[in-house]
Amino acid sequence: MIDTDIVVIGAGPTGLFTVFEAGLLGMRCHLVDSLTKPGGQCAEIYPNKPIYDIPAYPEIMAGELIDKLLEQIKPFSPGYTLGETAEKLSKSEGKFLITTDKNTQISAKVIAIAGGLGNFEPRKPVIDDLNKFEDNGVQYSIVDPKKFQGKNVVISGGGDSALDWTIVLSEIANKVTLIHRRNQFRGAVDSVNKIQKLKDKNKLDIITPAILKKLNGKNKLESIDVAIDNEIINIPTDYLIPLYGLVPKMDVFKSWGLEIEKNAIKVNNSLDYQTNKEGIYAIGDINYYPGKLKLILSGFHEAAIMCHSAYQIINPGKKNILKYTTVSGISGFDGTKKEPKKTQINSFK
Numbered sequence: 001m002i003d004t005d006i007v008v009i010g011a012g013p014t015g016l017f018t019v020f021e022a023g024l025l026g027m028r029c030h031l032v033d034s035l036t037k038p039g040g041q042c043a044e045i046y047p048n049k050p051i052y053d054i055p056a057y058p059e060i061m062a063g064e065l066i067d068k069l070l071e072q073i074k075p076f077s078p079g080y081t082l083g084e085t086a087e088k089l090s091k092s093e094g095k096f097l098i099t100t101d102k103n104t105q106i107s108a109k110v111i112a113i114a115g116g117l118g119n120f121e122p123r124k125p126v127i128d129d130l131n132k133f134e135d136n137g138v139q140y141s142i143v144d145p146k147k148f149q150g151k152n153v154v155i156s157g158g159g160d161s162a163l164d165w166t167i168v169l170s171e172i173a174n175k176v177t178l179i180h181r182r183n184q185f186r187g188a189v190d191s192v193n194k195i196q197k198l199k200d201k202n203k204l205d206i207i208t209p210a211i212l213k214k215l216n217g218k219n220k221l222e223s224i225d226v227a228i229d230n231e232i233i234n235i236p237t238d239y240l241i242p243l244y245g246l247v248p249k250m251d252v253f254k255s256w257g258l259e260i261e262k263n264a265i266k267v268n269n270s271l272d273y274q275t276n277k278e279g280i281y282a283i284g285d286i287n288y289y290p291g292k293l294k295l296i297l298s299g300f301h302e303a304a305i306m307c308h309s310a311y312q313i314i315n316p317g318k319k320n321i322l323k324y325t326t327v328s329g330i331s332g333f334d335g336t337k338k339e340p341k342k343t344q345i346n347s348f349k
């Protein structure tokens with residue numbers, strides 16, 4: 001079992017910055033995210049789009065913002081449980097216990113829910129026998145691309161994820177076939193051009209417009225049937241990876257007894273972004289209060305307030321004084337020290 005001060009559910013920009021604010025106050029964090037990489041919406045939905053409203057950055061790519069946040073929190077050595085969804089909540093002896101869908105258990109006095117739109121679940125194809133083949137040839141995300149070495153893979157979808165993984169796997173798998181129900185792809189033009197070039201070099205196959213019709217196999221996936229116009233063709237394959245995007249869900253947090261309003265977790269914004277359950281905070285896109293702005297900078301601000309409140313729960317009776325980092329410097333848990341610099345004050349004589 002993992003023991004920490006604050007379990008942060010969600011490794012989007014808000015969750016990542018929480019690690020920094022908690023670290024300044026000497027509190028350790030463990031991040032849990034259903035996705036296999038940190039960054040939330042910025043990394044998953046729009047890594048290559050520029051953002052123009054991050055203070056002090058006139059322009060920054062969403063993916064670069066996440067890289068910078070990861071660099072900023074490195075001294076505070078957070079724990080990571082990625083590719084797992086925080087599912088169950090219990091409490092005993094003054095501590096919360098979070099259990100993920102893969103049975104990882106994390107205990108802490110405080111929970112910070114920075115879950116954005118809720119946990120993302122893959123949008124699945126509507127097709128018979130799908131669950132028979134899930135994790136048995138059919139999968140919705142790629143954790144380790146090396147797994148596909150020497151295998152035949154069909155990727156289904158027309159967005160950035162489908163295009164990006166087709167490009168990556170064309171260098172690794174024995175054969176990659178990209179199928180899509182339309183002739184046009186939705187992904188970046190650059191990726192579409194790359195895919196076309198790879199096809200011209202016989203590095204992959206593209207079949208469009210193709211509709212997934214049937215999964216075949218005895219104990220595991222062996223082939224799929226797709227409809228092209230009025231014809232059904234059979235494609236032998238070891239894997240089918242439908243990449244149709246992600247659907248946000250709030251069910252987990254509802255089941256924890258948290259008050260929900262406007263499909264978000266209701267918090268006390270006049271004080272500290274605590275939910276109706278003491279010790280459980282909700283920050284960033286996941287929370288609701290009158291006047292809420294779903295912006296990255298709101299999440300950063302809420303993380304700072306929340307950590308100062310959580311300090312009192314984690315260190316009862318201890319006084320917490322707000323210190324500027326220019327004065328306190330940074331003392332990382334990994335031994336990093338950033339000393340405050342003495343500034344030259346020019347006084348008038």
Ligand SMILES: Cc1cc2nc3c(=O)[nH]c(=O)nc-3n(C[C@H](O)[C@H](O)[C@H](O)COP(=O)(O)OP(=O)(O)OC[C@H]3O[C@@H](n4cnc5c(N)ncnc54)[C@H](O)[C@@H]3O)c2cc1C
Pocket residue numbers: 009010011012013014015032033034035039040041042045046050051052053084085086087114115116117118119120252283284285286294295296297299
């Ligand atoms: C296309 C697009 C453009 C945008 N442009 C801007 C912009 O220009 N400026 C701006 O300020 N904002 C912009 N936004 C909004 C911004 O991305 C969000 O405000 C921000 O991502 C919220 O951060 P967050 O950390 O609160 O949540 P998210 O980024 O949504 O991260 C939440 C994370 O929590 C995880 N999670 C949820 N539930 C669970 C669970 N039960 N267990 C484990 N993990 C869980 C999710 O998998 C996710 O990774 C844009 C959004 C989109 C989609």
